[in-house]
Amino acid sequence: xxxxxxxxxxxxxxxxxxxxxxxxxxxxxxxxxxxxxxxxxxxxxxxxxxxxxxxxxxxxxxxxxxxxxxxxxxxxxxxxxxxxxxxxxxxxxxxxxxxxxxxxxxxxxxxxxxxxxxxxxxxxxxxxxxxxxxxxxxxxxxxxxxxxxxxxxxxxxxxxxxxxxxxxxxxxxxxxxxxxxxxxxxxxxxxxxxxxxxxxxxxxxxxxxxxxxxxxxxxxxxxxxxxxxxxxxxxxxxxxxxxxxxxxxxxxxxxxxxxxxxxxxxxxxxxxxxxxxxxxxxxxxxxxxxxxxxxxxxxxxxxxxxxxxxxxxxxxxxxxxxxxxxxxxxxxxxxxxxxxxxxxxxxxxxxxxxxxxxxxxxxxxxx
Numbered sequence: 001x002x003x004x005x006x007x008x009x010x011x012x013x014x015x016x017x018x019x020x021x022x023x024x025x026x027x028x029x030x031x032x033x034x035x036x037x038x039x040x041x042x043x044x045x046x047x048x049x050x051x052x053x054x055x056x057x058x059x060x061x062x063x064x065x066x067x068x069x070x071x072x073x074x075x076x077x078x079x080x081x082x083x084x085x086x087x088x089x090x091x092x093x094x095x096x097x098x099x100x101x102x103x104x105x106x107x108x109x110x111x112x113x114x115x116x117x118x119x120x121x122x123x124x125x126x127x128x129x130x131x132x133x134x135x136x137x138x139x140x141x142x143x144x145x146x147x148x149x150x151x152x153x154x155x156x157x158x159x160x161x162x163x164x165x166x167x168x169x170x171x172x173x174x175x176x177x178x179x180x181x182x183x184x185x186x187x188x189x190x191x192x193x194x195x196x197x198x199x200x201x202x203x204x205x206x207x208x209x210x211x212x213x214x215x216x217x218x219x220x221x222x223x224x225x226x227x228x229x230x231x232x233x234x235x236x237x238x239x240x241x242x243x244x245x246x247x248x249x250x251x252x253x254x255x256x257x258x259x260x261x262x263x264x265x266x267x268x269x270x271x272x273x274x275x276x277x278x279x280x281x282x283x284x285x286x287x288x289x290x291x292x293x294x295x296x297x298x299x300x301x302x303x304x305x306x307x308x309x310x311x312x313x314x315x316x317x318x319x320x321x322x323x324x325x326x327x328x329x330x331x332x333x334x335x336x337x338x339x340x341x342x343x344x345x346x347x348x349x350x351x352x353x354x355x356x357x358x359x360x361x362x363x364x365x366x367x
Contacts, residue, residue: 045303046315053322060329076324081212084320085271087298088223088313089264096257097240097308098154103268104292105165106136110269111276115180125186129273136269137262144258169284177283191277212274223313240308301351
């Protein structure tokens with residue numbers, strides 16, 4: 001009977017110790033989960049912007065249930081494809097520590113030439129579309145040559161090319177849009193079948209409504225594999241990371257930069273061809289500086305560094321999706337169309353701040 005209090009004291013002491021241990025473990029577990037999340041975000045550049053995209057979609061959908069409906073989402077995906085494919089080419093150029101401001105002008109010029117040559121020479125779009133893309137490649141070659149061989153900063157080179165091509169397109173078109181003749185196989189593969197109803201999303205005619213995003217996903221997948229699994233991709237990253245060191249180990253940095261410009265020009269022209277096929281026309285004032293800046297913004301938001309050496313094509317596509325959601329979704333929430341630039345500017349600044357902080361974390365984790 002006399003030892004009962006001692007057991008009570010011991011039990012109380014053990015209980016207090018257990019509670020103290022649990023209280024001590026809770027912050028440690030929280031810290032552990034925090035480290036796991038930070039490691040995941042630091043390892044995968046796309047993780048942070050993907051989380052932002054998901055939260056943005058959820059927020060807009062909760063405030064307006066129309067957002068995820070088929071008609072509006074098709075517009076969002078179409079804008080995502082248009083911005084994302086151009087941004088994919090811009091990413092390659094930016095990884096090499098250069099910039100391409102001419103993509104918007106190439107986007108407008110290529111489809112106009114495709115349609116005009118087809119009409120004037122009475123040839124198939126299957127012939128003129130490759131010509132339009134080759135013109136984009138040639139413009140990229142000129143951009144790269146002037147930048148690399150003549151030592152002109154790419155900002156100046158591509159800015160001058162932008163104004164040059166814009167002037168040529170407007171003068172050649174007399175500021176008038178041009179209609180594209182319907183050629184069914186070409187339209188179905190590269191655009192959409194606008195002349196038959198879509199009975200089901202999973203029918204052939206239903207799927208053609210998503211042709212632009214399908215082509216963009218294919219391009220993004222290919223470029224992602226190129227950057228991650230090929231020697232060319234390794235040389236692109238090496239050129240942007242340390243130009244002198246890359247030259248010392250035998251990387252032909254001049255050729256790498258020119259190739260990046262050529263790919264950027266090709267994708268801008270290809271995007272113009274797809275867009276013209278979807279809309280059935282080409283206008284000389286499409287694209288322009290707005291599309292160029294949106295593509296660069298998508299690359300930056302997606303995690304591509306302006307200083308070169310790092311970037312992700314998948315991140316650029318997600319960045320394009322975020323921009324498209326902002327441009328189309330905020331209108332549903334009652335925001336004025338002119339206010340979208342405010343949120344886009346905040347998104348770019350926030351993305352840059354986040355990318356800088358994550359780069360610091362990556363460097364610290366490697367040590």
